[in-house]
Amino acid sequence: MNDSKSIAIHAKNTAFNSIDADSSTLINISKNIWNNPESGFREYRSSKLVSDYLNNLGLQPQVEIALTGVVAKVKSSKPGPHIAIMGELDSLIVPEHRKADPATGAAHVCGHNIQVGNLLAAAVGLSTPEVIDNLCGSISFMAVPAEEYIEIEYREQLRQSGKLEFLAGKQEFIRLGLLDDVDIALLTHASPTNSQTLMPGTSHNGMIAKKVRFRGRSAHAGGAPHLGVNALNAANLAMQGIALLRETFKDEDHVRVHPIITRGGAAVSSVPANVTMEMFIRAATITAMKDAENKVDRALKGAAMTIGAEVEISTSPGYMPSLFNPELSKIYDRSVTEIIGNDATGRMPHRTSSTDMGDVSMLIPAMQSYAGGASGRTHSDEFEITDWNLNVIDAGKALASTAIDLLADDGLEAKKIIENFKHSLSIPEYLETLRGFRRTELWNGN
Ligand SMILES: [Zn+2]
Incomplete structure (x- = not known):
């Protein structure tokens, strides 16, 4: 030895x-x-x-x-x-x-x-x-x-x-x-x-987080729904859109999009005018995360346009x-x-x-x-x-x-690993990428 x-x-x-x-x-x-x-x-x-x-x-x-x-x-x-x-x-x-x-x-x-x-x-x-x-x-x-x-x-x-x-x-x-x-x-x-x-x-997959708010117009849900703009229907349609885009996600990218509705309406007799959602968009690479995110944004905007609602999309960096x-x-x-x-x-x-x-x-x-x-x-x-x-x-x-x-041994093993490591990002590039995910976008669909 x-x-x-x-x-x-x-x-x-x-x-x-x-x-x-x-x-x-x-x-x-x-x-x-x-x-x-x-x-x-x-x-x-x-x-x-x-x-x-x-x-x-x-x-x-x-x-x-x-x-x-x-x-x-x-x-x-x-x-x-x-x-x-x-x-x-x-x-x-x-x-x-x-x-x-x-x-x-x-x-x-x-x-x-x-x-x-x-x-x-x-x-x-x-x-x-x-x-x-x-x-x-x-x-x-x-x-x-x-x-x-x-x-x-x-x-x-x-x-x-x-x-x-x-x-x-x-x-x-x-x-x-x-x-x-x-x-x-x-x-x-x-x-x-x-x-x-x-x-x-x-x-592991990385992840982007979104908070979404659909704004419509309240009206009597039984008597005059034609005077309202149903924000809950817009949210529903957005979820359908996301679901229909799933076939475009590649298996190797392990994409997962999981939305929830955090506020669905205020009172059943009034057309929902303010509906909020949260969702995570996960994938195995940054490129796949961004691709899935782009599709999700399209579904959100497309739903707003169909219903004539407004959608506010707040995106935050999740994890790499x-x-x-x-x-x-x-x-x-x-x-x-x-x-x-x-x-x-x-x-x-x-x-x-x-x-x-x-x-x-x-x-x-x-x-x-x-x-x-x-x-x-x-x-x-x-x-x-x-x-x-x-x-x-x-x-x-x-x-x-x-x-x-x-x-041990003057750090021989550690030095080999450090030398062979190809980092994806430097710390300043990483911080810039992370900050780049954060934005709020307002889209008016009417
Ligand atoms: Zn844990």
Whole structure:
């Protein structure tokens, strides 16, 4: 065995011992967050648990980044690549879940609470002096707010008061410069497959969000509908138009358009004059996202024209498509095999959901792994964490071990990945693209 290999093995064993020694605290923090869910940009309590733990490690974290984010960094004495290990702080809102907050309906039905646990596990392992001193470069531990794209109105208010520009946590982290000098990013998400697996993901759809308002003219719905302009009929027709365009979406683009009507009318006796919709337009590439978006806009305007209504279309940037780094995933597989065994690896196929980890994956090599220790449908009342040890301890060890492999031996593995990475966008180009999606258009169909 050569020298650098034995140094890496020693660093891993030392990191694993530190994680094991603190395992009950790490699992308790994850359970504490599970029991006290907070949705995006409101995670003050969870954020405090993170900063308290990092403070106890002597890491002096930066707090209140993008309102609730926390970042701590450990540095080796040798220069080298900078790795970010991330965990998401936010819950969803599903009031039917058994652990939902009675006041807010918040519930951790995507299991982000375990991400905080495995992030802190990686932090306790990697910040052990015997570990970091044997590596090069630096590692940042980032607890990031608001991955779920929900409560748009609340976030728009934060935006208008200047507290945010973008509506998702990692987008804000990028805007605020937290990723400017980061070379590689890692994250582990829960997955309801009820299996002893830690599987890197492949890719995700990106997403554009739209708020739509059809304005018509009210009139007596029974006595004089001919005097009105029915905004609900315009919305219905728009949904038909979108449905009829589905045959033009290519299979490989994985397009998903899912509209809802958020206000359908005020009183049944009056022709609806004010009807609002929200929709996500998802696809696997930016080109396909824009193509589908153009078709959706045509359907909205066409419907307004047919009915003689007016339509206001407000478009916001959602998330970029995710494309996770295959070389990085292979390095992670090695750690998973060492920690759990051969059967624990694999690949999560393309997912048609979206995440702001996609935004990160456009800029730097990124990996999002899925820990199989959960059950039930995600984002539903059924979702449960079934294996805390796998999600927090093993997943934390796999992240720490991957960081060690990347930064041992003068960062040879990390440097190879960074060199071969072809980024889709630079950070300024990314910010410009994101800002370019935001606009409001008024179309008068009468
Ligand atoms: Zn999630």
